[in-house]
Amino acid sequence: MKKTTQLPHAGVANLSTPHIVNPPVHRASTVVFDSVAHMHAVQTQWEKDDPRFPSPTYGITDMPNQVALQNALAELEGGYRAQIYSSGLAAVTGALLAFTKAGDHVLYTDSAYGPGRRSALRLLQRFGVEIEPYDPLIGGDIRKLIRPNTTVVYCESPGSYTFEIQDVPAIAEAAHGHGATVLIDNAWATGFYFNAFAHGADVVIQPVTKYIAGHSDLLMGAVIANEKAWPRLRETTLDLGQMAGPDDLFNALRGLRTLGVRLPRHHDTAMQVTQWLQTRPEVARVLYPALPSDPGHALWKRDFTGATGLFGVELNPCSDEQVAAMLDHYELFRLGYSWGGYESLAMPAHLANIRSVRKWTGGPLVRFHVGLEDADDLIADLTTGFDRLKQAG
Numbered sequence: 001m002k003k004t005t006q007l008p009h010a011g012v013a014n015l016s017t018p019h020i021v022n023p024p025v026h027r028a029s030t031v032v033f034d035s036v037a038h039m040h041a042v043q044t045q046w047e048k049d050d051p052r053f054p055s056p057t058y059g060i061t062d063m064p065n066q067v068a069l070q071n072a073l074a075e076l077e078g079g080y081r082a083q084i085y086s087s088g089l090a091a092v093t094g095a096l097l098a099f100t101k102a103g104d105h106v107l108y109t110d111s112a113y114g115p116g117r118r119s120a121l122r123l124l125q126r127f128g129v130e131i132e133p134y135d136p137l138i139g140g141d142i143r144k145l146i147r148p149n150t151t152v153v154y155c156e157s158p159g160s161y162t163f164e165i166q167d168v169p170a171i172a173e174a175a176h177g178h179g180a181t182v183l184i185d186n187a188w189a190t191g192f193y194f195n196a197f198a199h200g201a202d203v204v205i206q207p208v209t210k211y212i213a214g215h216s217d218l219l220m221g222a223v224i225a226n227e228k229a230w231p232r233l234r235e236t237t238l239d240l241g242q243m244a245g246p247d248d249l250f251n252a253l254r255g256l257r258t259l260g261v262r263l264p265r266h267h268d269t270a271m272q273v274t275q276w277l278q279t280r281p282e283v284a285r286v287l288y289p290a291l292p293s294d295p296g297h298a299l300w301k302r303d304f305t306g307a308t309g310l311f312g313v314e315l316n317p318c319s320d321e322q323v324a325a326m327l328d329h330y331e332l333f334r335l336g337y338s339w340g341g342y343e344s345l346a347m348p349a350h351l352a353n354i355r356s357v358r359k360w361t362g363g364p365l366v367r368f369h370v371g372l373e374d375a376d377d378l379i380a381d382l383t384t385g386f387d388r389l390k391q392a393g
């Protein structure tokens with residue numbers, strides 16, 4: 001079945017109310033039982049963790065809105081099962097905590113989402129886990145960095161801000177040869193455009209906040225595991241008490257239903273806008289793997305089935321004031337730290353504190369997210385920005 005067919009139906013097979021298209025919002029902390037025997041029976045069923053019989057005993061787990069979204073995300077990503085986290089960042093740290101212990105060594109792509117990279121370095125190091133950033137373009141040579149105590153190899157492809165496409169199958173082969181677990185942040189492509197499990201990942205991190213929810217109205221994360229990694233992920237998620245509220249779970253599932261129409265639209269618009277940006281004299285380089293000129297294009301074409309609306313633009317040398325003048329007065333591109341919603345966003349990218357291996361040596365870098373607006377209108381908006389940049393020079 002094609003993903004576009006799968007998405008409108010994903011995740012609801014096990015729910016007790018299959019006759020209602022959208023699982024109703026269950027606002028609940030407490031579940032009550034008919035008798036002590038009933039209480040024990042449900043608890044016993046819950047402990048079996050049989051995906052066919054979700055058995056809520058308390059609001060933290062197996063509640064219908066949670067189960068529906070978890071199942072849908074597992075289907076989308078092509079994994080075994082999923083756990084919900086309160087944010088994408090919580091999903092990053094939760095996944096790392098699940099697969100590491102004191103004394104371990106983790107190889108962490110230098111191109112990863114900055115706050116996640118910071119938590120890994122700051123939080124995990126406190127618990128005796130050594131985090132070593134690696135060059136995202138290392139490919140199979142990662143085997144040279146693997147140590148006897150390397151238990152996790154962390155990927156993100158394409159990378160945040162600089163959009164390097166990683167050779168995930170080569171990295172996974174080296175990691176698995178050593179028995180390490182491969183974690184990947186699949187935010188940019190989602191399972192719709194990149195089946196990370198089929199390319200060697202064991203665990204996928206998904207900031208639901210971005211394309212899955214798609215409407216810039218909630219914060220949520222998810223971690224999806226293959227069958228082998230599942231027990232550890234479930235146990236750690238329960239230990240951390242991670243969960244999201246039922247209204248947000250409802251809205252995230254609602255967002256997921258239309259992912260299959262939104263992402264191709266983001267892809268089309270981003271192609272038009274990036275091709276136009278490449279013709280502009282103010283632009284040194286557009287960082288978008290779907291462009292044939294991008295260094296990651298061949299790997300992207302081999303492993304991905306599409307591209308989304310987030311890309312970088314390296315400007316020709318100009319001052320910070322000129323960049324600010326360009327960004328300050330767009331009509332459609334708003335200034336914001338997020339992406340993945342229906343609206344277009346822009347932000348200046350500063351990589352000095354979040355890269356140690358593949359340092360940024362280029363000119364001023366700006367990240368753009370193209371939303372669901374018309375490409376011609378976005379290009380007109382960007383044109384006014386270049387006029388402002390010139391005037392401020």
Ligand SMILES: Cc1ncc(COP(=O)(O)O)c(C=O)c1O
Binds near residue numbers: 187219338
């Ligand atoms: C690649 C990537 N991963 C994870 C996250 C974290 O998601 P959240 O904002 O839900 O914490 C972000 C947020 O920008 C991101 O860009």
